[in-house]
Amino acid sequence: MKLLLAEDEKDLNNALTKILEIKGYEVDSVYDGEAAVSRAMSVDYDGIILDVMMPKMNGFQALEQMREKSIHVPVLMLTAKSEVEDRVKGLEIGADDYLAKPFVMEELLARINAMVRRNNVYTSQTFSVGNTVFKVEGMELSVGVHSLRLTGKEAQLLAMFMNTPGRSITEKQIIERIWKQEDKEQEKLKLYISYLQSKLESLHADIMIRESDEGYCLTMKVQDT
Numbered sequence: 001m002k003l004l005l006a007e008d009e010k011d012l013n014n015a016l017t018k019i020l021e022i023k024g025y026e027v028d029s030v031y032d033g034e035a036a037v038s039r040a041m042s043v044d045y046d047g048i049i050l051d052v053m054m055p056k057m058n059g060f061q062a063l064e065q066m067r068e069k070s071i072h073v074p075v076l077m078l079t080a081k082s083e084v085e086d087r088v089k090g091l092e093i094g095a096d097d098y099l100a101k102p103f104v105m106e107e108l109l110a111r112i113n114a115m116v117r118r119n120n121v122y123t124s125q126t127f128s129v130g131n132t133v134f135k136v137e138g139m140e141l142s143v144g145v146h147s148l149r150l151t152g153k154e155a156q157l158l159a160m161f162m163n164t165p166g167r168s169i170t171e172k173q174i175i176e177r178i179w180k181q182e183d184k185e186q187e188k189l190k191l192y193i194s195y196l197q198s199k200l201e202s203l204h205a206d207i208m209i210r211e212s213d214e215g216y217c218l219t220m221k222v223q224d225t
Contacts, residue, residue: 001024001025001026001046001047001116002025002026002027002028002043002044002045002046002176003020003025003026003027003028003045003046003047003048003049003112003116004027004028004030004036004039004040004043004045004047004048004049004073005017005020005027005028005029005030005049006029006030006031006032006033006035006036006048006049006050006051006054006059006062007029007031007049007051007054007078008031008032008051008053008054008055009051010031013029013031014029016049016108017029019105019109020109020112023109025112028043028045031054031055032054032055032056032057033050033054033055033056033057033058033059033061033062034056034057034062035056036048036050036054036057036062036066037057037062037065037066037069040066040071040073041066041069041071042170043173044073044160044169044173044174044176044177045073046073046116047073047074047075047076047112047115047116048066048073048074048075048076049075049076049077049078049112050062050063050075050076050077050078050095051077051078051079052077052078052079052080052090053079053080059077059078059079059090060089060090060093063075063077063090063093063094063095064093064094066094067093067094069167070164070165070166070167071164072163072164074096074097074115074116075094075095075096075097076095076096076097076098076099076108076111076112076115077090077095077097077098077099078099078100078101078103079098079099079100079101080100080101096115097111097114097115099111125137125159127158127159127162127163129162129165129207129218129220130205130206130207130220131143131144131205131206131207132162132200132203132205132206132207134155134158134159134162136155136159139151139152139154139155141158141199141200141203142203143203143204143205146203146204147203148199148202148203150196150199151195153178153192154192154195154196154199156177156178157174157178157192157193157196158196160174160177160178161209161216161217161218162218164218165207165218165219166217166218166219167217168212168213168214168215168216168217169214169215169216169217170214170215171186171189171215171216172215173215174189174215174216175189193209193216196209197209205221206220206221207219207220207221208220208221
């Protein structure tokens with residue numbers, strides 16, 4: 001599991017990073033909101049921990065930019081303030097959870113575990129882009145009355161793309177998320193992309209997976225005029 005931690009208090013940042021790594025997480029640490037947005041745009045995380053009070057860009061502003069850029073990774077916000085207004089604001093702009101400082105480490109770990117567990121398993125989620133519907137639980141891909149089942153890896157890939165339509169995902173991000181400790185070969189990724197593309201075409205889907213400068217992107221097909 002890969003986390004992004006944005007916390008400007010360096011001692012707290014270092015302590016949290018070490019504890020999370022001991023618990024088995026891979027952690028990228030930054031100290032301001034601008035750096036958090038930049039990392040979130042270039043790396044595929046399982047969860048993000050955002051402090052509210054940070055230099056350059058506060059946590060609220062960073063979260064708003066992430067959501068505007070179609071980054072839907074679950075976010076836990078940390079703040080020294082416990083006012084209801086702050087908690088409500090964070091949730092309204094897209095935070096998934098909220099924890100006031102000072103906090104007990106066991107509670108933070110429990111909240112992170114729950115957050116990434118929800119994100120890692122797409123369970124009952126259904127994606128719909130264009131004329132194409134993908135039901136994750138049954139790995140069922142359909143267009144109108146026609147449908148077919150995907151394999152596990154195909155389903156994971158398609159969920160990534162349909163979760164962020166129009167956004168390029170790098171080969172590195174895909175390989176790290178889907179294959180993890182398996183052989184990280186680009187040929188394997190390209191093979192599964194071709195499988196998915198063939199199945200989309202067989203159903204006459206109006207979406208496609210195309211290669212981009214950054215990696216791959218799910219887009220609408222250009223309609224013939």
